[in-house]
Amino acid sequence: MNQSSPSDLVFTVKRRQPELVAPAKPTPREFKLLSDIDDQDGFRLQIPLVHFYPSHPSMVGKDPAHVIKTALAHALVFYYPFAGRLREGHARKLMVDCSAQGVLFVEADADVTLSQFGHLQPPFPCFQQLLYKVPSSEGMIDCPLLHIQVTRLKCGGFIFALQMNHTMCDGPGVVQFLKALAKIARGASEPSIQPVWLRKLLNARDPPRVTCTHYEYQQVAVPPHDDIEETQDMVQRSFFFGPTQIAAIRQSLPHHLRDGCTKFELLTAFLWRCRTIALQLEPIDAVRLMCVINARGKKTLGGLEIPEGYYGNAIVFPAVVTTAGKLIGENNSIGYALEIVKRIKSEMSEEYVQSVADLMVIRGRPCFTKARSWIVSNLEHVGFRDVDFGWGKAVFAGIAKAGAGGFPGVSFYVSCENAEGEEGIVICICLPSKAMERFVKEMDGMLEKPFMHSSL
Incomplete structure (x- = not known):
């Protein structure tokens, strides 16, 4: 690459x-x-x-x-x-x-x-x-x-x-x-x-009632020593994952897990583990992963269908929580991370979406939990490159950088071709510079070859 x-x-x-x-x-x-x-x-x-x-x-x-x-x-x-x-x-x-x-x-x-x-x-x-x-x-x-x-x-x-x-x-x-x-x-x-x-x-029900557990909105203080929002020396880099890289990551899984996961689940587990290693957290530190899930396509939502043409936010981001020690421990491979990631999809339901709307009204429209959190949004099939103003499809199209607002811990998965014309996914990561060096080293080690990337 x-x-x-x-x-x-x-x-x-x-x-x-x-x-x-x-x-x-x-x-x-x-x-x-x-x-x-x-x-x-x-x-x-x-x-x-x-x-x-x-x-x-x-x-x-x-x-x-x-x-x-x-x-x-x-x-x-x-x-x-x-x-x-x-x-x-x-x-x-x-x-x-x-x-x-x-x-x-x-x-x-x-x-x-x-x-x-x-x-x-x-x-x-x-x-x-x-x-x-x-x-x-x-x-x-x-x-x-x-x-x-x-x-x-x-x-x-x-x-x-x-x-x-x-x-x-x-x-x-x-x-x-x-x-x-x-x-x-x-x-x-x-x-x-x-x-x-x-x-x-x-919208929320009347009266609103929170019926699900929402780890994504837990009120958790960000410890001063690992508040990456306040780190000035931040680095953005993106990484391309094509069939070769996906196959290499899949081979690192236990045999019983290799065929039972999606590409998104596999990549998310791999990157979450590498990112946590790079941040050098204490074993007892809680780490949180949130995956953005699109509610469109569900048959009903709160008794009403989401019609074609709806362009508002129809997404939620259920979270899973574990400790850094469990996620990156010597006895736990990427397989442990994968099993946790797969749990997120099971949280999604019409009731879950309704519970989020109700929570917003009850708790004054809070922000998501930022402490040691990583949010991933899979936009691979959204169709950014298909937007054609008359000059044909875009050669690249998508989110311009990692992060959202002032929070650097958000990554977007966007479809992309590499220099050889191979189709894959490009993922942008934002980390403190030293942590980024450790992140790349960890990925290189797991893939057993240097991983080329773009950076600023």
């Missing part, structure tokens, strides 16, 4: 003045309440996405910024809440003021070609130039809910970067919006899937 995203790449980006793109036609002026899943504290943050597109012969002479900006105004007629602003009501309840103020849009040019980035996987050099932080646009309340920057490249390709307010949508939700935007950019008059609001489907 080749190292990608050369960290020494430097280029200049010239940006035009930021502007607000409003819906192309009048839209309803109303207030729309977010669901009790949407407005939890752990979703009150911005998530950055990035898509890289090469030039395309059929699009020569067409300006991607103009095409996308024009399509955006028309897409917002259907997704008009995105053009509004958040307001906070009683008991921290969030709602959207559908004011049609618009989405933040920035047009830019960079003196660099797509090939100069090398093989594309996060983290990306000079990313802050590809999604410029416009002053006073980063907040939750009364700020733009989407921020888009289209950066044209010297080669005729372009980079589409987006920052989304997580209270408005999850991964599948934002991809649904982006595919609608892309379809309109290619000439359609409306989305193929009509957006559905219906956030009341994921």
